[in-house]
Amino acid sequence: MKRRIINIDEEKCNGCGACANACHEGAIGMADGKARLLRDDYCDGLGDCLPACPTGAITFIEREAAAYDEAAVLANRAQKAKKSSAPLPCGCPGSMARSLKKPAAVTVKAKPAHTPSQLSQWPVQIQLAPINAPYFDGASLLIAADCTAYAYADMHADFIRGRIALIGCPKLDSADHSEKLTEILRRNDIKDVTVVRMEVPCCGGIELAAKKAILQSGKDIPCRVTTISVSGEIL
Numbered sequence: 001m002k003r004r005i006i007n008i009d010e011e012k013c014n015g016c017g018a019c020a021n022a023c024h025e026g027a028i029g030m031a032d033g034k035a036r037l038l039r040d041d042y043c044d045g046l047g048d049c050l051p052a053c054p055t056g057a058i059t060f061i062e063r064e065a066a067a068y069d070e071a072a073v074l075a076n077r078a079q080k081a082k083k084s085s086a087p088l089p090c091g092c093p094g095s096m097a098r099s100l101k102k103p104a105a106v107t108v109k110a111k112p113a114h115t116p117s118q119l120s121q122w123p124v125q126i127q128l129a130p131i132n133a134p135y136f137d138g139a140s141l142l143i144a145a146d147c148t149a150y151a152y153a154d155m156h157a158d159f160i161r162g163r164i165a166l167i168g169c170p171k172l173d174s175a176d177h178s179e180k181l182t183e184i185l186r187r188n189d190i191k192d193v194t195v196v197r198m199e200v201p202c203c204g205g206i207e208l209a210a211k212k213a214i215l216q217s218g219k220d221i222p223c224r225v226t227t228i229s230v231s232g233e234i235l
Contacts, residue, residue, distance in 0.1 A: 004045040005065045010034050012057035016202040017171045021178060021209055022052035025073045041069040052208060054201055118161035126168040126177050129184070136188035139164040143181065144196040145206045151198060151232045159196055170205025177206065181213035185221060192222040199229050
């Protein structure tokens with residue numbers, strides 16, 4: 001049948017992954033650093049992905065395409081949700097949620113005092129984090145792109161201290177972070193959200209996921225976004 005469906009211009013696509021995160025149907029995926037329409041029958045033609053594209057790489061066209069299959073979309077979504085919530089096959093203790101107690105700084109001989117980590121919980125990866133945990137109650141939540149801690153030298157002192165930290169990469173992680181973040185915000189009493197991202201376009205996905213999660217949670221949660229340059233400066 002001939003119908004309205006999205007078209008992705010690979011030359012304009014910068015590989016940020018924002019459209020894949022915005023597509024509720026799972027019609028868009030990332031391959032070789034570019035967005036791809038994975039299946040015609042997953043695309044409903046409504047265009048939730050269009051506003052997310054920072055380069056205008058996504059447009060609508062009329063062409064022969066399989067009809068939108070809502071049942072297949074729902075089945076695929078359920079399979080992904082089951083996979084993301086399933087325990088690791090190894091039962092890895094590294095994913096166990098826990099609070100971390102911080103020792104005081106210690107000076108050893110003539111060496112400068114060790115600066116203690118400000119991380120107050122584990123795990124920190126969004127994909128591994130529990131949906132419910134005692135440390136979420138009344139917490140200020142930090143949602144940060146992986147690279148920010150490497151680029152910004154004072155990440156612990158300026159952003160992690162006093163916050164519950166969750167990190168992820170919108171380009172390399174396979175999951176839609178907004179779904180997990182929505183449940184964390186919905187099921188816990190989160191006081192406010194701070195997003196720290198890099199200046200590169202693909203990092204817009206972590207900001208988009210956080211804002212989408214706040215909206216979908218149905219709560220009025222204050223959100224502040226800080227952008228870090230590749231040279232390690234706050235922009």
